Amino acid sequence: MIKYIIKRLLQLIPVMFLISIIIFSIIVLTPGEPIGANMDPRATAEQKQAERERLGLNDPIHVRYGIWITNVLQLDFGKSTIYNKPVEEVIVPYIINSLKLNVFVFLFTYLLAIPLGIYVAVHKDGLFDRFVTVTSYVGVSFPTFFVGLVLIFLFSIKLDWTPVSGMVTAGAHYEGVKSFMDVLHHMFLPALTLIIVSLPRYIRYVRMNMLNSINQDYVRTARAKGLSERKVIYSHAFRNSLISIVTLLGFEIPLLFSGAAVLETVFNWPGIGRIMLDSVFNRDYNLMMATLVFFALLTLIGNLFADICYAVVDPRIKVD
Amino acid sequence: MKKVFALMLTMVFVLSLLLVGCGSNETEDASGEENSITTEQKEDKKEEKKEDKKEEPTEDPNPASTRANAADTLVVGMPAPKGEALPVYYSTTYDGYTCGIIFDGLLSVDESGQFIPDVAESYELSEDNLTYTFKLKDNINFTNGEPLTANDVKFTYEILADPSYDGRYFSVVEFMEGVEAYKNGEADDVTGIKVLDEYTVSFTFTEPRFDNISNMTTQIMPESVYAYEYGNTQQLRDQMNAYEWVGSGPYKIVHFEPTQFIEFERNDDYHLGAPKMEKLIYKMTTVDTQMAELEKGDLDILLNVAPTPENFGVVDRLDYVMPHTFPSNGYGYMGFNMRDEILSDMKVRQALTYAFDRRAFVQKYYDGHSIVLDVPFSEVSYANTESLKSKVNPYTYDKEKAVALLEEAGWKTGDDGYRYKDGKKLELKWLTYTDSRYVETLIPMLTAYWKEVGVELIAEQMEFNTLVEKVYLERDFQLYNMAWSLTNLPTSNYTTFHSSVDVPDGNNSVGYRNARNDELLDMASTEFDLDKQIEIFEEWALLFNEELPYILINNNEELECVNGRVENYTTSPFVDIDMIIHDIAVK
Numbered sequence: 006m007i008k009y010i011i012k013r014l015l016q017l018i019p020v021m022f023l024i025s026i027i028i029f030s031i032i033v034l035t036p037g038e039p040i041g042a043n044m045d046p047r048a049t050a051e052q053k054q055a056e057r058e059r060l061g062l063n064d065p066i067h068v069r070y071g072i073w074i075t076n077v078l079q080l081d082f083g084k085s086t087i088y089n090k091p092v093e094e095v096i097v098p099y100i101i102n103s104l105k106l107n108v109f110v111f112l113f114t115y116l117l118a119i120p121l122g123i124y125v126a127v128h129k130d131g132l133f134d135r136f137v138t139v140t141s142y143v144g145v146s147f148p149t150f151f152v153g154l155v156l157i158f159l160f161s162i163k164l165d166w167t168p169v170s171g172m173v174t175a176g177a178h179y180e181g182v183k184s185f186m187d188v189l190h191h192m193f194l195p196a197l198t199l200i201i202v203s204l205p206r207y208i209r210y211v212r213m214n215m216l217n218s219i220n221q222d223y224v225r226t227a228r229a230k231g232l233s234e235r236k237v238i239y240s241h242a243f244r245n246s247l248i249s250i251v252t253l254l255g256f257e258i259p260l261l262f263s264g265a266a267v268l269e270t271v272f273n274w275p276g277i278g279r280i281m282l283d284s285v286f287n288r289d290y291n292l293m294m295a296t297l298v299f300f301a302l303l304t305l306i307g308n309l310f311a312d313i314c315y316a317v318v319d320p321r322i323k324v325d
Numbered sequence: 326m327k328k329v330f331a332l333m334l335t336m337v338f339v340l341s342l343l344l345v346g347c348g349s350n351e352t353e354d355a356s357g358e359e360n361s362i363t364t365e366q367k368e369d370k371k372e373e374k375k376e377d378k379k380e381e382p383t384e385d386p387n388p389a390s391t392r393a394n395a396a397d398t399l400v401v402g403m404p405a406p407k408g409e410a411l412p413v414y415y416s417t418t419y420d421g422y423t424c425g426i427i428f429d430g431l432l433s434v435d436e437s438g439q440f441i442p443d444v445a446e447s448y449e450l451s452e453d454n455l456t457y458t459f460k461l462k463d464n465i466n467f468t469n470g471e472p473l474t475a476n477d478v479k480f481t482y483e484i485l486a487d488p489s490y491d492g493r494y495f496s497v498v499e500f501m502e503g504v505e506a507y508k509n510g511e512a513d514d515v516t517g518i519k520v521l522d523e524y525t526v527s528f529t530f531t532e533p534r535f536d537n538i539s540n541m542t543t544q545i546m547p548e549s550v551y552a553y554e555y556g557n558t559q560q561l562r563d564q565m566n567a568y569e570w571v572g573s574g575p576y577k578i579v580h581f582e583p584t585q586f587i588e589f590e591r592n593d594d595y596h597l598g599a600p601k602m603e604k605l606i607y608k609m610t611t612v613d614t615q616m617a618e619l620e621k622g623d624l625d626i627l628l629n630v631a632p633t634p635e636n637f638g639v640v641d642r643l644d645y646v647m648p649h650t651f652p653s654n655g656y657g658y659m660g661f662n663m664r665d666e667i668l669s670d671m672k673v674r675q676a677l678t679y680a681f682d683r684r685a686f687v688q689k690y691y692d693g694h695s696i697v698l699d700v701p702f703s704e705v706s707y708a709n710t711e712s713l714k715s716k717v718n719p720y721t722y723d724k725e726k727a728v729a730l731l732e733e734a735g736w737k738t739g740d741d742g743y744r745y746k747d748g749k750k751l752e753l754k755w756l757t758y759t760d761s762r763y764v765e766t767l768i769p770m771l772t773a774y775w776k777e778v779g780v781e782l783i784a785e786q787m788e789f790n791t792l793v794e795k796v797y798l799e800r801d802f803q804l805y806n807m808a809w810s811l812t813n814l815p816t817s818n819y820t821t822f823h824s825s826v827d828v829p830d831g832n833n834s835v836g837y838r839n840a841r842n843d844e845l846l847d848m849a850s851t852e853f854d855l856d857k858q859i860e861i862f863e864e865w866a867l868l869f870n871e872e873l874p875y876i877l878i879n880n881n882e883e884l885e886c887v888n889g890r891v892e893n894y895t896t897s898p899f900v901d902i903d904m905i906i907h908d909i910a911v912k
Contacts, residue, residue, distance in 0.1 A: 037790030038798075047496040047820060050830040088407060089414075089491075089562060098583070150613060157617050169618045175586035175606045176398065176579075271613040273405075275584040288790055 006316070013309050017302075024301045025077075025294070029070050032293055038062060039086040039288040060086070073294065083291035087283060092295045096277060100262060100299075102172065103269070103276035106192055107261040110199045114207055117200075119250070122211020126219060127238060129212075137212070141205030150271045153198040160194060167194050170273040195272040199265060210253060214246035221245070247318040255311025259303040387645040388622025389888045390912075398604040399891070399909060401902065402624040405584045405609040411551075411565045412544035413484045414492040418629075423587060423607065425903025428544030428572035429596070431459050431478065438707060438813035438899045440538055444473060444545055444573070444596075454533035454853055457541060461524040465596045467547040467573045475526040479518045480548040482528075483507065486515050489558045497540040502529045510556075534850050535858065536816045547571055575600045575907040584609055600907035601893075616886075619646055625888045625911065628902065632884040633762075634692040640886055649885040652696065652704040654898045655810035657763075658875040659755075660796070660835040665803050667751065674873040675720070676730035680778045681771055682722035687879045690766045694884075698877040700866040701818060705898040707855075708815035708862040716863070717870050727778045736779070744779035752781040755804040756796065758789045767806070796834050805834075806878070813899050815862050819846045822874070837874035 040056050048056075057063050061072065076083060082092035125134040144152075161169045168174070172191050179187045218224060219242045227241045228234075266278025277296065284292035315322045389395060406419035415424050433443040442448065445459040465473040484490060485498045486507045498504050502517030517529040530537045550571045553560040568581035573596065576589035589605040610618055610627065616639045618624050630636050632650065640648045661668045661677075668674060683697045699717045702709040736744035736751050744751040755771075757764050768784045775782045782804075787795070796805045811817060820832055823846045827833040845865040852858040887894050893908045 035791075036794050037788065038794060045493040045496050048493075050828045052495070053830045089409070090566060154613065154617075157614060162617055162621055165621070169621055169623060170611065170614045171585050171609070173582060173585055175400065175582075175608045176394065176588040176604065178580075270611055273584065273609055273611050273614065279584075286788070286790065 006313075010309075010313065013312070017305050017309075020305060021298070021302060022074075025074065025298055026070065028297045028301070029073065029294060030066065032290060032297075033066050033069065035288075037288045039290060073291075077298075082295045085284070085289050085292040087287050087289045087292065092291050095292060096280060096295060096299075099275055099277040099280045102274065103262045103265070103278065105188065106195060106199075106269075106274060106276060107265060109192065110196050110203075110265075111257065111261055113196070113200055114204055115254070117204060118207035118211055121204075122208045123215055123238065123243060125208060126212045126215030129216065134212070137205055137208050141209050144202050144205045147202070149198060149202050149265075149268050152202055153195065153268055153271045156194050156198055156201075160197075167191075170271070172274055191274075195265065195268055195274055198268060198272075207253075211246070211250060214249045215242060218242040218245040244318070248315060251314040251318060252311050254314070255307040255309075256304075258307035258310065259300050262300065262303065387888065387890060388620075389625055389645065390622075390890055392622055394604070395890075395911070397602065398606060399602040399911065400606045400608050400623065400625050402608050402610040402615055402618060402627040403629060404611070406587070406607070408568055408581055408583055409565060410568075410570050410578075410581075411561065412481070412546060413490070413494060414562065414565060416493055419607070422628075422901065422903045423570075423578075424544055425574070425901065426576045426589065426605070426906050427570045427574045427578060428546065429465070429473075429574050430542040430544040431461075432538070432541045433904060434542070434813055434899045436895075436897045436900050438705070440541070444478075448541075450538075450853075454851075455531075456527055456529045457538065458521070458525065458527040459541075461526070462596060463524045465573050466594055467549070467571055468577050468592055468594075469547065469550060469571050471547055471549040473545060473547070473573050474523050475520040476523075477545050477548050478526045479514075479520050480551075481543060481546045482518050483515055484546075484551075484553075484558060484561065485543070487555065487558050489556050491558065494543065497543055500530050500532055500534070500537065502531055532851075533853075534816075535853055536812075536814050536850065539812060539814055544572065544574075547573075574903075576605050579604075595907060597907055601910040605906065619643070619886055619888075622888070624886075625891050626894065626902070626909075627886040630884040630886055632691060632694040632882045634694075636884060636886075637692075637694070640884075645889045647887050647889055649887045649894060649896065650694070650882050651897050653810070653881040653883045654703045654705060654813070655808060656698050656701070656703060656880050657806065657808040657878040658701075659804055659806040659878060660802075660875050661873070662800070662803050662834075663836045663838070663874055664800075667753070668803060670734050671872060672730045672734040673736070674876075675871075676727040676734070676778065677775065677780065678720045678873055678876050679723045679730065680727035680780070681774045681876065683720075683876070683878055684722065686767065686770050689770070690763060691879070691882070694882045695879045696882075698880045699870060701822075701869055701875065701877060702815055702862075702866065703811050703898065704880045706811070706813075706815050708859055708866070710859060710863065713863045713866055716867060724777060731778060731780075738779050742776075742779060743781050750781065751779060752783065753803050755782055755784045755806070756792055756802045757784055757786055757806050758792050759786045764806070797831075798829055800829060800834055800836070808881075816850045816858075818862075818865070819850050822846065822869070835874045837872070839868070839872060841868060842872075 038057070039060065040053060040062070044053060044056060061069060064072075073083065084090065085092050085095045088095045121137070125131070125137050128134055157169055160167045168191050172188060173179070173184070174187050174191075177187065219238075224237060224242050227237045232241075262277050265274070265276060266282055268274070269276040269279045270282070280292070281296040283289070284296060403419050403422065406417055406423055409415045409417075409420045410423040410427060412424050412428050412430075415421050429444045431443065431445045432440045432448070435441045444461055444465060446462045448457055448459045450457055459478070461473070461475060461478070467473055482498055482501075485492070485494050486501075486504045488508050488510065498515070501515060503512060503515045504517065506512040507515045519527045519529070521527060528541070551561060551564060568578065570578050573592075575592055575595045575597070577592050579588040579590050581587050586609060587607040589607075591600045591603050591605070593599045608618075608624060610624070612631070615627055615630065616636065619627050620639070620643055622645075637648065640646050661674050663669055687695050687697050696704060697719075698704070699719050700709060700713060731744060731751075735746045737746065739745040739750070757768070764786065772782045772784065792805065792807075795801050796807070809821070820826055822833055822837050822842060824833070824838045824843050827836050827838060842865065845861055845868070849858050849861040849865065852861060883898070885896065890912045892910045892912060893905070895905050895908070896902055
């Protein structure tokens, strides 16, 4: 197993290398440039040219990539042109904030989706099943930010239970437990929005895979040999649909950081998704590269994680 | 220092703010980002409620008054600043608002756009119009207890001339005597900046330009706090990034929480008198939820609200929130590429202007909250005189005139209804930006109006950054639209329309070249007699009005929302919140 993991991790290196070349090319070939925002509005053409020279924007693309990758290999991600700070200093706090929100949402969604998905699969075409089907269509067709705004109207303005936006109470100077509770209080609405929007989708996913297994011959056999329904569902049907659930889990790991970009903007949650959008609109190449490569890496690691889990949940899959 | 922005390129990001969150937008908005909280409007009740308000102001509870910190804290909502609150480094307006309340400049600007002494007690200009001498007030202390002296002034301006300085404001000192030598390391001091005694300092410029004085608003930083090694301004940036800024302004920083809020505490020794509110919070808002926060009473003042009917609707519905409006110092326009074969013909440019009912567009989009502009000055500029307004051609919508002009220019109607000349169709490509309701209203209207006179308009939308590159760097366009935000001086038109800025990256992207235009702009920029300068600008504006390098579209209205409990809120086109913050009080 360990050998397998090491092998897979080594395979990541050439893949990441290729991905970084592709991302870099796309970013650099997109029209627009990072100067402007930080330039004097009265700057002359020569001054702008000098700034481009300083940032290395005039070099050919392979030279620029060479410089970038050499620096990255020495763990120097360059300086963000928007923030005038080293990229890692900019993104680390935002990554942590995104994690706070998304880990919470992720756990909640999975913990709810799996039992509910099993329930609706077993009670197919029941009232709750229909309810989930309808809400998942409604959920998919409403943009996340709209759901967010409706919840703000309801919980913040009408009921006055939660703050409208932000992550902390301005000027309150909470410490310790109070500060933690304050963040939770602010997290309630964005988390609820995300859960409302994604939960029905997850339930449907679990349901579909459960139905697949329930209709298999081995389930019929299990029932025929007189096993209890409970045992049939959990040991036979559910165990076999775990593979696809684990696959989904692997794919969702990158979403822990990027999934809520739009929502982070609506609720003024200081997360990484928003920083990424900002970096794209401002052509902050170093910041963009760092965030995109980070997401690419997470996706690959998510896949690896799923592959490892396959072996755990399904003894038929041999990793060596 | 905000006022030194010469014709700042305004990012008319509009609706895109919905996605961007606008944390780092160097320049602000213009034509109005859309706000999505429209579903909650109760149009029908609006009118009645408004009337009730006048008679019984206490009928509806004001949620801002019952906020836990209501008595001593003023909360101002705005898009997130980056935390670059040093006068030599800030780049967003909102960082500018932070600088403005922590630091003071030699000069400030009053509501008419005139420069007034701030840290300076008085100032005078030498006979040759080259040297400004400032006498400083001798009773100003920085909040670390050190007095503000002429040395601090010199220190601050020399940062801008440092060879390692990488902020935005080199142009402030660019034309001061001895800056080059200092930058190259040949001199220990900038010879143009002289400390005459502890409280007297003079600045000598190399050319007698009228707008030299606009460089005298840079806020003063204490040398005792910010001293750095020559050639290593990175030390300043590092200090800035610790978020503990020290100045002499009305408020002191308590805490900066990136993207969330900035908390301030009053400076009791402020030289214009202690601020009325003990605490101040700048709370970061997003366009999606700003109106909800206002409604909830979390904000006392909300800045930078798009003047759209939707937002006015929310304000009208809330009894305890008042709109505070004034014409902005800037305009939206459409630029003609004057190097283009078709558009180099003045008659075509005039015809296109006549053929577009700008008043109908402004009425439709702004619902009356904006005015059509005919000269490239904002409505509030001193150069925009009554005399000029009476002489200018308003290009009122006139289809016949447009057709006649196109005929004169040789464009004849073809079988398909479009105009042709020498077998070439009158087809124009217009580059514009995406995610903007302003643009999305403009495209169908303009296309339809111009089709009426046989012109085919093809709008091509692109992301704003791409548009900037196409227009300013590559100059590869026929038409484009953007907005300018202006300074308090009309002389800044030099940096937009003079032929010397008709270069790649220069502001004169449309390629406007006219000998008289250059002559008048040169004259105006060195004319210190205001009446004479206004006369020169009148001739210049009339020339512009005839030549039409731009179709000027509109002069926006600024909308700020103010809770009814706030008193003495007097921002205006030239006076931003940071300049009057010490006066603001609550009921």
